Amino acid sequence: MFRWMLSFAPLLLFMPTLAHAHGARIEYVANEAVVVTITATYDSGTPMRDAQVIIYTPSDPVNAWLTGMTDHAGVFQFVPDVTQAGQWEVVVRQAGHGGTVYVPISADQVSGAATVQAQGSSNPMSPMQTALMGASVVWGFVGTALYFSRRRTA
Amino acid sequence: MITSRWVSAVLGVVLFLGACGGTPAAPDTPAPLAAPSPQPAPPSVGTLEVRANGEDFVREGFVTKDGWAIQFDHVYVTLTNLTAHQTNPPFDALSNSRLEAQVSVSLAGVHTVDLAEGDADAEPILIGTTPAPAGRYNALSWDMIKATSGAAQGAVLMLVGTASKDGTDLPFTIRLEQESSETCGDFIGDERKGILEDGGIAQLEATFHFDHLFGDGDAAPDDEINTGALGFEPFARLARNGRVDVDQEAIQAGFSAAELALLEELHLPHVGEGHCRTDARTAGR
Numbered sequence: 001m002f003r004w005m006l007s008f009a010p011l012l013l014f015m016p017t018l019a020h021a022h023g024a025r026i027e028y029v030a031n032e033a034v035v036v037t038i039t040a041t042y043d044s045g046t047p048m049r050d051a052q053v054i055i056y057t058p059s060d061p062v063n064a065w066l067t068g069m070t071d072h073a074g075v076f077q078f079v080p081d082v083t084q085a086g087q088w089e090v091v092v093r094q095a096g097h098g099g100t101v102y103v104p105i106s107a108d109q110v111s112g113a114a115t116v117q118a119q120g121s122s123n124p125m126s127p128m129q130t131a132l133m134g135a136s137v138v139w140g141f142v143g144t145a146l147y148f149s150r151r152r153t154a
Numbered sequence: 155m156i157t158s159r160w161v162s163a164v165l166g167v168v169l170f171l172g173a174c175g176g177t178p179a180a181p182d183t184p185a186p187l188a189a190p191s192p193q194p195a196p197p198s199v200g201t202l203e204v205r206a207n208g209e210d211f212v213r214e215g216f217v218t219k220d221g222w223a224i225q226f227d228h229v230y231v232t233l234t235n236l237t238a239h240q241t242n243p244p245f246d247a248l249s250n251s252r253l254e255a256q257v258s259v260s261l262a263g264v265h266t267v268d269l270a271e272g273d274a275d276a277e278p279i280l281i282g283t284t285p286a287p288a289g290r291y292n293a294l295s296w297d298m299i300k301a302t303s304g305a306a307q308g309a310v311l312m313l314v315g316t317a318s319k320d321g322t323d324l325p326f327t328i329r330l331e332q333e334s335s336e337t338c339g340d341f342i343g344d345e346r347k348g349i350l351e352d353g354g355i356a357q358l359e360a361t362f363h364f365d366h367l368f369g370d371g372d373a374a375p376d377d378e379i380n381t382g383a384l385g386f387e388p389f390a391r392l393a394r395n396g397r398v399d400v401d402q403e404a405i406q407a408g409f410s411a412a413e414l415a416l417l418e419e420l421h422l423p424h425v426g427e428g429h430c431r432t433d434a435r436t437a438g439r
Contacts, residue, residue: 087243087244091342095373095379097379098426099342099427099429100244
């Protein structure tokens, strides 16, 4: 029997900033990432050392997004792609025994504006619906213009 | 002129909208063909195959934690109420949470299967198939009950084979009679199972880990699989006239309290390597 412990450890990962002193505009980019820490132990508390770890994204439960091994303490860390919000599956297997933990990843877990915006759209329409609506509006203007121009030439 | 143009335009728009608004046709006007009402798309359906697997331990034999080489002739298990579920949140068999299924599909009937059937390379035993809505079946539940007929009559699980150690061959028949309800999460194994696409076939598997009962001689004595296993020695001790033939009553009478406690704690049913929650069977499930 296995017991699973799961912890989330938010960790800021800042990219090094490039600085040019001769009047150049200085900018920096900071990436903030969520680091997920998986700890796998047996009921006895013994760590599952060197166990196989397989990670699936919410959108693809068939093909592994990442594979790896736990360390000597039964620990495995990974940085999920936070643009893929939902339940991430982490499967840990060893010697014919295994278990799954489900890690909920949401845009709220990062404060990077771009990521939040990408995940936080409130537009209820699909891109196709948006395109159709835009085309209809354009066609309305064109149709009206054609109507009046025809009346003038008549 | 501008005024008349605007009046004409507005009038035209009004007439156009009126036409679009579905003004009733005059009685002598042939009714226009009604536009075909949109038909709901047929539901996506595939086929679920439910299998039972005793793993290589049953098909090939193995050495127990206490050095008995086991070969099985038959391993009968009787199952009913086999039900595949699409659950969200995913069911965690190690928690006390309820299984929350959005879709459940059951396999009718009572099924006694012989997990030792076939050779060492045999496929897991097919219990049955059923049409099912497409989706991801990430939980499986079933009841283990006593067989009411056949070779395993009266037993939930019946093991028949030969145990060998130090030149002694000990034929055995072990009948376990404790009924239970098993509720399991997602299958865990070398491949993903239970993902059913429209028109496709997906498998689910009830897996039975007999190394949990007897231990595994290939693993270290202090390995988790052996420290929690009973081994074969307690059964060998109950041999009479060169064979072991025991049922639940004989086990209760012949095992020590510690051995009985260990037997009580064992969980043979799994889904691949994934866990199941075992409950005392309740009528009606």
